[in-house]
Amino acid sequence: xxxxxxAKKIKEWAKRYAEKRGVRLNPDExxxxxxxxxxxxxQEKFGRRYCPCRIIxxxxxxxxxxxxxxxxxxxxxxxxxxxxxxxFRVKESVEGVSGESEx
Amino acid sequence: MNQRTSIRYxxxxxxxxxxxxxxxxxxxxxxxxxxxxxxxxxxxxxLMKNNRTVVLFVTQNNCPTCEQVxxxxxxxxxxxxxxxxxxxxxxxxxxxxxxxxAKAYSVTATPNTIVIRKDGAAAIFVGDFDTGTLKSAVEDxxxxx
Numbered sequence: 001x002x003x004x005x006x007a008k009k010i011k012e013w014a015k016r017y018a019e020k021r022g023v024r025l026n027p028d029e030x031x032x033x034x035x036x037x038x039x040x041x042x043q044e045k046f047g048r049r050y051c052p053c054r055i056i057x058x059x060x061x062x063x064x065x066x067x068x069x070x071x072x073x074x075x076x077x078x079x080x081x082x083x084x085x086x087x088f089r090v091k092e093s094v095e096g097v098s099g100e101s102e103x
Numbered sequence: 104m105n106q107r108t109s110i111r112y113x114x115x116x117x118x119x120x121x122x123x124x125x126x127x128x129x130x131x132x133x134x135x136x137x138x139x140x141x142x143x144x145x146x147x148x149x150l151m152k153n154n155r156t157v158v159l160f161v162t163q164n165n166c167p168t169c170e171q172v173x174x175x176x177x178x179x180x181x182x183x184x185x186x187x188x189x190x191x192x193x194x195x196x197x198x199x200x201x202x203x204x205a206k207a208y209s210v211t212a213t214p215n216t217i218v219i220r221k222d223g224a225a226a227i228f229v230g231d232f233d234t235g236t237l238k239s240a241v242e243d244x245x246x247x248x
Contacts, residue, residue, distance in 0.1 A: 031167060038165035052165045054212045055195065055205065084212055084230055
């Protein structure tokens with residue numbers, strides 16, 4: 001399976017996860033595709049779906065925390081209305097008032 | 104409320120405010136904070152020579168927010184061309200130096216934009232940022248004596 005196919009599968013998984021979790025995917029499809037590709041590249045390289053916006057330390061236990069959905073996303077969703085990578089957003093999140101920079 | 108009670112309330116509020124400032128450090132209204140206690144690695148201290156203010160932009164490959172923020176950094180860099188502000192981009196996937204710079208500033212997520220004052224204190228912006236706020240931090244760093 002090449003990276004693009006993997007990214008497609010990850011995007012499908014992310015949709016299912018968001019539904020199950022009561023959140024939503026970023027309505028910006030391009031952003032979702034970019035994150036899915038980043039996750040696919042890392043899955044291919046490291047065997048795990050590590051968040052493309054976080055740094056892999058090499059410490060297996062520590063790095064477990066950044067496998068998407070990472071341990072930080074819950075707090076980020078509460079605090080900013082979206083996760084750091086902007087893949088998941090809270091359902092009631094409104095453009096421009098959820099901590100996302102406008103400029 | 105008599106005058107003595109009023110004075111007591113004012114004293115209590117002032118004490119709480121002073122303690123808050125002491126605990127949180129130098130957080131300004133914009134929300135960024137210059138923190139000391141970080142020894143800049145050689146790659147950064149070289150950039151700081153001649154009393155220069157330094158802005159580090161730490162990224163990694165396949166990081167969508169890094170790509171999104173790049174034009175903002177480029178715009179700011181253009182505004183500061185010819186001044187005492189140095190912009191430096193470190194992609195942690197490029198080499199060990201970049202990785203060590205990220206490590207020195209405890210970077211765990213990217214992008215990280217780090218404004219470094221002449222004394223080495225750093226204000227760290229994680230992820231996307233408001234350009235105006237970052238510019239305020241750069242100005243604060245430039246004017247710091």
